[in-house]
Amino acid sequence: MNARPYGCEDLLRFYREMLRIRLFDLKAAELFAQGRMAGNIHTYVGQEAVAVGACQALEPGDLITATHRGHGHCLAKGGRADTMMAELFGKATGYCRGKGGSMHIADLGLGILGANGIVGAGIPIAAGSALASKIKGGREITLAFFGDGAANEGVFHEALNMAAAWRLPVIFLCENNRYGVSVSIDRVTNTADIADRAKGYGIPGVVVDGNDILAVCEAVAAAAGRARRGEGPTLLEAKTYRHRGHYEGDPQSYKPAAEIAAWKERDPLDRLKKTILAAHPDAAAALAGIAAAVEAEIAAAVRFAEDSPYPEPATVTSDVYAADNERSVAR
Amino acid sequence: MREITFSEATLEAMAEEMARDERVFVMGEDIARQGGIFGQFKGLPQQFGLDRVRDTPISETAIVGAGVGAALAGMRPVVDMHFADFITVCMDEVVNQMAKIRYMFGGQCTMPLVLRAPDGIIRSAAAQHSQSLEAWFVHVPGLKVVIPSNPADAKGLLKAAIRSDDPVLYFEHKALFPTKGPVPDGDHLTPIGKAAVVRPGRDLTVISYSMTMHRALEAAETLAGQGIDAEIIDLRTISPIDIDTIYASLAKTHRLLIVHEAVKAGGVGAEIAARVAEEAFDLLDAPIARIGAPFVPIPFSPALEKLVKTTAGDIVRAAQQLCR
Amino acid sequence: MRTVTYGQAISEALREEMRRDPAVFVLGEDMGVMGSVFGLTKGFLAEFGASRVIDTPISEAGFTAMAVGAALRGLRPVVEIMYVDFTPVCFDPIANQAAKMRYMTGGQAAVPLVLRAPGGAGRRNAGQHSQSLEALFTHIPGLKVIAPSTPADIKGLLKTAIRDDDPVVCIEHKLLYAAKGQIPDGEHLIPLGRADVKRPGRDVTLVAWSRQVGFALEAAGILAGEGIDAEVVDLRSLVPLDWDTLAASVRKTHRAVIVQEAVRRGGYGAELAAQIGEELFDSLDAPVKRIAGLNVVSPFSPALEDLTYPNPGTIAAGVRETLGRQP
């Protein structure tokens, strides 16, 4: 991976964003294991380069849809660690006031159209957002994050077809981490690359090394350019790997140990660090500064979540309809 | 009689029925390699091979659609939905295909298919992983819907469902999987369409099923201490409803309370209350009361989630009100 | 006042709202070039252009979910699912996405989407093209459901639904499209959750919605000749339900007969009967009766279909039985 056009300042920013995600999810996993959080969480450790690479290539006005493994997507899009941690704790100060939890983090102000608990459901929603941009004539584009598992859902094919037919400004970014919970992708598909499916809908299909942040950034930037020029959608397939289980607590018995070790060798954070130091040997101090700052940010986020209050009981029946005095059938 | 868990009971049912009839096979997401998220398929692939215990892509519409096709071709498939909430993704296969094919083909074929759907609120899984959606399917002629509350019925109903020639939706509450209970030895079958009077009583009839059965039994003990003798009925099958057992009980108690975890508005309690009040109006000395969740999606935060769950306290208060 | 058909009233509502607010757009199968299979959007393509009158591929799950996405971005999509029988194909976008988005995001997101669903029996369309499935939607917190029975009501309610910031399912009975009725000129809006007593009466309350309102009125006419004065309450909106109007009527007549085309078991009428039984028990002088479709798949043959669903005759018979007279 060579530094190419990115200056030291860009590379350090990339590193900081990836580290935020890594430390947030490692801390979340730790707190979850201590039973400090409710429900269950799906951590993004190992796939940071895809989220950061993609979001760094987008403009602030662009939008994304995330998945049940969406902490990284939301942080990379500019999400706050403290508000997200509070949501994981089910607190009133969380992104969704405690009502959504890890699988439903959303920040419409930042263009995060939400994570989703239904596999693949975010794909057509992203296409719909792109349709809105086209109708409104806006410049913004929408990017859908989804996994290799979701690529087998009916809506994946329906959304790609429509987006292609109407040349919608959307990027379909498949994070192929090789596993749908316990089922490896090769057991449930007949093709080496999911990107090949793009040919069926007459749109570009590009495979990219998901652990090389610069490669991801370039691929997404190119796709974003197509979209903004009205040339329609692109299907990107970022080959990557999740270091931890499908959900926290999953023993991952379905993964060969050798495979886990091999992918740990190609950890996206380590690879970026090597690239930075190779191009800017004097950046070591800056890197250490970043590490300290991110650790502080995460620690503060945990304190914020712990000190925040739980939601008031009365709020359990609000936010069902726009006007809460709606005399619905809530009798 | 042995003391085993709910999930072990379903595992025994699967193993026995697959051994008894080679047309029986099971498919779903993460059932073979991982043995099901609650361990309810552990060991089956080793016993019957990966052909009859199949991991599928995450494609609910295709999985259930394939199940319908296999049933038409003479097999007796069991399809695992992973979470009942995902039924929305393959709703057409359930409402417009498996439920209707026999009738639309004028009785030419049967549809021996079982859809297993783990449901109910468990540890803050939030709105898309905690729902109880059985009421939808009471409204769909052609389907049968069964919901066990204990290991014995879990095994008995699953075996009966697999042997049934009609499509059966088998809802199993996720929080019940680890619970233990006595299960008879041998070829134990629970008849579909038959409720069980779990606790006889004279003053009030409480009808429930699945998880809330246990809340109802707790409430019954509290009420007994207050001189209210509650008869507790476990529906076990919610379509077709065992209306005779309900009327026999009502003829004795003249007071009816229906309790379930699902949303109250439009829940199974509505159909029972409407039908009983119409057909057995003269048996009622008090209005039929219902308990169910408020009309809201299920919140994530534990502080809010517990407010939408039916508790034994709710049942005691409603029973006291009815027996005033 | 003008006389128009139910279908024309829908076209007027859509056209007026699209002219009033550029965020409003319609999408569905055959909505543009063909002007919808029921002819409701004829001429729309010419006036509003292909980006606001969209012919979708046959991908109900895809384009309904896309409509949810567009709604999240502030647009106001009006999706037509050609038959309510096809809504199970796009049930996840309806039940798990549109209905829950506001709540799950703690109030951040709004999904101002209208899903129009033509349905109902009587055209010998058999099991998969004759259903009434409103009971599936009324069980989902977060959705609103309307089922108007006249041109004036469909126009007023559809315009309100399009302006409503929550997802609304609009149930339209296919055999009402040609039905004529008086419609007020100018801006005509009916709020959701407001029922309409279409015929006042003293002896029994006939509760109905959509096409069954007309049947109930016809039955009331037959019964009037026999000295039975039936009050017909047209709910118009199922969620939110106008409980006060319904309760006032039942308290007056002491008898309720609910008329529902959909399958009896687990229908919306069950929730109505259960609520009336639970809250108005002491006002009841007779059991609350449900006159509804049989618990069967909708049969094709006319000889069978006519036995399956309520009609003025069976409604009148049900009322007589409720009053303790020979049916």
Add this chain to the structure above:
Amino acid sequence: MATNFTMPQLGLTMTEGTVGKWFKQLGEKVAAGEILAEISTDKITNQIEAPVDGTLLAVLVPEGGVAPVKAVLAVIGAPGEQIDPALQEVAAAPAEAAAVPAAQAVSHIQSAAGDGRIIASPLAKKLAKDKGLDLALVTGTGPGGRIVEKDILDFAARRAAAPKATPLAAKLAAEHGVSLAAIAKEDRIMAGDILAAVPAPVPIAAVPLSGIRKVISDRMALSWQTTPHVHNTVEVDMLEATSLKDKLAKLGTKLSFTELIVKCTAKALGEFPMVNNAFVDGGLVVNQAINIGIAVALDNGLIVPVVRNADRKTLAELRAEIAELAAKARQGKLLPDDYSGGTFTISNLGMYGVDHFTPIINPPESAIFGVCRTVPRPVVIDGAVVIRPMMNLCLGYNHRIIDGALAGKFMARVRELLEQPMLLL
């Protein structure tokens, strides 16, 4: 696939039953849940429903025939279906309750006639309450005789205009269909006036013994012939018992002699277990529990519901349970378990003014109490003649296993407890 309709197990002790009546003929269609046959045992007659839909293919036990529990009585299946001659085949598939299509005309479930419930709409009940009307006096004109609003309003109006009648008279008039207006009388109409107006009953032809009557006659004959009955009678001074009863009444808790006798008998049986044992097939059966049967008179005979573990229940519990069992017995709603498992029976004819009583033992029990009336009699106590409420208590016992001495000691203990109820505490 053919389904076997078998003799059901009605209660713990049942070994066989008689087919009283078939409700369906050979070849006739049968629906699940529909009454198919009436089965009677020595204790009760029950109507049994068909388990599945189908056609009655074969009737193996005719009316009046007797068959052991689980024996195949009939076969239901598809018309023309081959029946397995060996009739051993157990139905493999579970008997699913077929979803009977919801007929448009909905059947109305009425509560069992004669179970004392008044059928009235909630509105009618409310109006009656508001107007202080006794619903029992109102005849219902609604479906199935249900009392509706109109009936209450009409009744209230008529009552305002109608001649004065005592509540009992009004009730009797309603029961016997006598119209108050028809009785020409200025002042208040009394019960006697109504009875006088009721037409005289028509004599009934001799009816062969059947059902429960036949069973009782058979059992009484069997017991009398095979068990050497001996009867001892003691006179019990009920003074203390009566004063206890009066004191408790002042405190608001009711007590009747029935439960007091049961309590004393149970305590004594605990001390003299032999009297509580059973004698079956020439052998002695030791009964651990003390279950006391209470003879309850019915229109067509008698039945003996059983209070289980009477020794461990308080007087209040005994009172409640005896009252409930008696009510269920009169309503014909006793379950087989309610009247089986008795170890000692008490038969009370006191209310009929009986002074001496030689009761017949209820097999397989070994003894029975016959309770006579309590009546003030002169007795000599400490040389002085005093009036005391005396009750004759007669023990009938099976001399095969109970000798006079044992019976005497047992009777003395029961008398002691009855005469000193404090000993019970």
